[in-house]
Amino acid sequence: MPNSKLYKGSLTTIILKLLSEQEKMYGYEITQKVKELTKGELNITEGALYPSLHKLEANGLLEVEVVKVDNRLRKYYKLTNNGTKETVNKLEELQSYLKTMQSLIGKLA
Amino acid sequence: MPNSKLYKGSLTTIILKLLSEQEKMYGYEITQKVKELTKGELNITEGALYPSLHKLEANGLLEVEVVKVDNRLRKYYKLTNNGTKETVNKLEELQSYLKTMQSLIGKLA
DNA sequence: AATTAATACCTAAAATCCTTAGGTATAGTA
DNA sequence: TACTATACCTAAGGATTTTAGGTATTAATT
Numbered sequence: 583m584p585n586s587k588l589y590k591g592s593l594t595t596i597i598l599k600l601l602s603e604q605e606k607m608y609g610y611e612i613t614q615k616v617k618e619l620t621k622g623e624l625n626i627t628e629g630a631l632y633p634s635l636h637k638l639e640a641n642g643l644l645e646v647e648v649v650k651v652d653n654r655l656r657k658y659y660k661l662t663n664n665g666t667k668e669t670v671n672k673l674e675e676l677q678s679y680l681k682t683m684q685s686l687i688g689k690l691a
Numbered sequence: 692m693p694n695s696k697l698y699k700g701s702l703t704t705i706i707l708k709l710l711s712e713q714e715k716m717y718g719y720e721i722t723q724k725v726k727e728l729t730k731g732e733l734n735i736t737e738g739a740l741y742p743s744l745h746k747l748e749a750n751g752l753l754e755v756e757v758v759k760v761d762n763r764l765r766k767y768y769k770l771t772n773n774g775t776k777e778t779v780n781k782l783e784e785l786q787s788y789l790k791t792m793q794s795l796i797g798k799l800a
Numbered sequence: 801a802a803t804t805a806a807t808a809c810c811t812a813a814a815a816t817c818c819t820t821a822g823g824t825a826t827a828g829t830a
Numbered sequence: 831t832a833c834t835a836t837a838c839c840t841a842a843g844g845a846t847t848t849t850a851g852g853t854a855t856t857a858a859t860t
Binding site (some may be wrong): 589590591595596599616619620623624640656675677678679680682683684685686687688 | 696698699700701704705710727728729732733754782785786787788789791793794795796797
Binding site (some may be wrong): 696697699700702703736738739742743761762763764 | 846848849850854855858
């Protein structure tokens with residue numbers, strides 16, 4: 583009934599993919615976007631998201647811009663050049679994994 | 692160029708799926724079968740496999756039969772009734788996840 | 801003959817990534 | 831006034847995997 587759990591290791595790729603399509607996004611926006619795109623199937627928890635964003639920033643894949651909107655802070659993240667490169671790698675890796683798993687699991691007995 | 696890492700949470704489902712197709716298998720055989728089926732894309736490490744098998748057994752999803760072949764031990768695992776039920780659930784869960792991820796990641800920007 | 805690779809099992813420490821469960825603060829709605 | 835939504839955050843714990851060993855037998859290679 584609830585939403586499927588994240589298979590560990592996929593969150594980073596999801597974040598990078600979204601930012602490759604949208605130029606800049608803030609954390610809360612990412613959680614909502616994923617919920618929307620997956621029709622509630624996948625819920626990114628903030629406890630996973632924020633540390634992940636911080637790590638991507640620390641590794642130089644994302645850069646931050648803090649903006650005040652309606653007296654509330656928003657931290658917009660966008661891909662750096664390295665981030666864009668890594669996105670390609672991570673996407674290929676995950677694609678290949680999904681394909682492999684489909685061929686392993688997908689065909690019915 | 693090596694093999695893609697396991698996304699955490701998928702190993703159990705892989706084991707159950709293989710055993711739903713093959714009646715009984717032993718650990719080493721599972722690692723070889725996965726390597727073969729995925730053309731080397733996915734390598735199950737023994738450090739992950741054996742603890743996982745033991746846990747599935749402890750949880751009553753698998754049962755063991757020890758056989759001596761060529762003076763070497765083999766521990767054959769097969770699904771219990773509960774194991775068969777769980778296999779269905781796990782497969783549905785993973786299928787749904789793969790589908791969701793495909794729709795998130797799969798479509799090109 | 802001796803070493804290496806393959807078969808077959810195992811475990812423990814460390815790393816990784818996520819969930820759970822909090823906390824702060826503002827703004828809008830019941 | 832209380833709850834919901836927006837928006838950020840962290841820390842403890844759990845689950846799962848990687849890494850790096852270990853034992854033992856048999857087959858292949860040097």
